[in-house]
Amino acid sequence: MATGKSEGVTIVIKKEEGGAGGHHGGAWKVAYADFVTAMMAFFLLMWLLNATTEEQRRGLADHFNPTNVMGQRPSGSGQPFGGRTPNEAGQMASNASSVRAETGPRPVVFDLEEDDSNTPASAVERREGPRGDDETATPARLRAERATGGTDGAGAEGTGGPEVARASAEALREELEKREREVLDRLAEQVRAAVRDDPALADLARQLQVEQVPEGLRIQILDAERQPMFALGGSAPAERGRALLTKVAAVINRVPNAVAISGHTDATPFRPGARSNWDLSAERANATRRLLVEGGVAEARVRSVAGLAEREPLLADDPGSPANRRVSILLLRENTRNAAP
Template identity: 80%
Template structure:
């Protein structure tokens, strides 16, 4: 509607809001940053758990744990007030100055007469006596002492003498124990043959004795009772039974075994075998009998034939006792040269 001529014009100002959203604040950005940081920390934690060992993870945990100087561990569980002490676990206030009572040996009581007098003790008269080594150690005597064997520098001295004596005593003790063991073994062999009715009559053809090399077990031929076939190396049935008894007994010890065959002085016909061949074959047959009885092959040290070179009876070289086989259990602790191992 048109206004009157005398009225002023009305001016209307209309402001239109923009279509875009207004400012809502930045709190969501902080929350998003915290979320991203937490996810990154979680990712790093999972990566560390997968890429480290148990010992490394324990080190990391100890690094981030708080430290309590009053606690026993680094976990802060020391509880110094009314709880555990720094020294031991358990409910105790303190044990640093506690008194511990322990029973000990009974004190020694000296039965002395008490002197109630206040008089000073009378001086003891000095009596003459022989001088000690230090009082008599004149330069001349010291020079003479150094000149004695064993007292000069580099000659061994008392320490070397003591070590030598100890080694000698140890060797003698080992030899004594081995002699006793071999004695028991020899008696076991004799008893095994003696208690078998089928072998009792062969006891006189079995000789067991200690020699410097060890325990020697010899099977001897007798008149009309040969251990092997005459002129051959086939053992008789009683020889097999006897060697089985011997093998069962010597299996009790680990000593090495040396086997030797011997013959008498009866020669073979020219061109035939010799006593060397026969003695070696009988020694090897004895080896087979021992191994059949359970003796390990690794224990066999040697198998030899000596023909008639070491007769049992040198004055009677044709005696049947010279035909024999010898089984020697070697000592583990050889006797000293010139020593007598037989007690």
């Protein structure tokens, strides 16, 4: 402040003590607090990852990523909860923690019985064809489409027609028949070995005939000169015949095939007024059935028991041969076109 009495100018400097002037220079504290919070969250995440199992982490991911079966794809991204990182190729989505419903081709079903002649009218369907025209969908056509996976009978390409379905069914049938032949071949060898390896029955191996026929595996037990399997003129099995049938029963128990039993005699007739070869052959077949059941073969597996007398001789040129006196055990095939009706 200047005075009027002096020639010079007097300069007075006044300093004022300032109070709280606001938050000048404190912004770094906010940034530091954010950093500390982020580090605490990071270390907490690391601890959780180390303290939980993979199954628990998957459960947490599923909890925060609910399944939507109607959606195109599940949501969620980023590790470790099943998502993908930005460094990976592909979309930022994952299917590791949720279920995705997708459509696919119908399963292949082969129906080996294709009989259209007896198809009732109610089994015929009408539907719109691929070009908008109506076509009749018979059961055979539907089976062909199921077998090939398309409406035109040729899978995804839709070409080929019912011929492809029939060819596929035929190939499947042939494969099943091939496998069954192999099983029956092994079974035949097991029957021969069971008799051959038994010292008490080894000499009866020549009276055992095992072969595959169109109907299945046929096991025949033959009489021989001075070695009958049954008492002469009777239906009671001899001791060695009983032992042989017991061995056969033990082997055929290894497969589930149905069994047909038939008895046969030679051409020697009975005296007039006595019983006939029909009676004798039927009685021996039934005695064989009883022995097989006693050996463990289920009664339900027996398809038929028949006596054929001398009508089907094994040696047609020698109708009186002992070999014509025999019992036949037939294991029927399960998959074949050639089986007897």
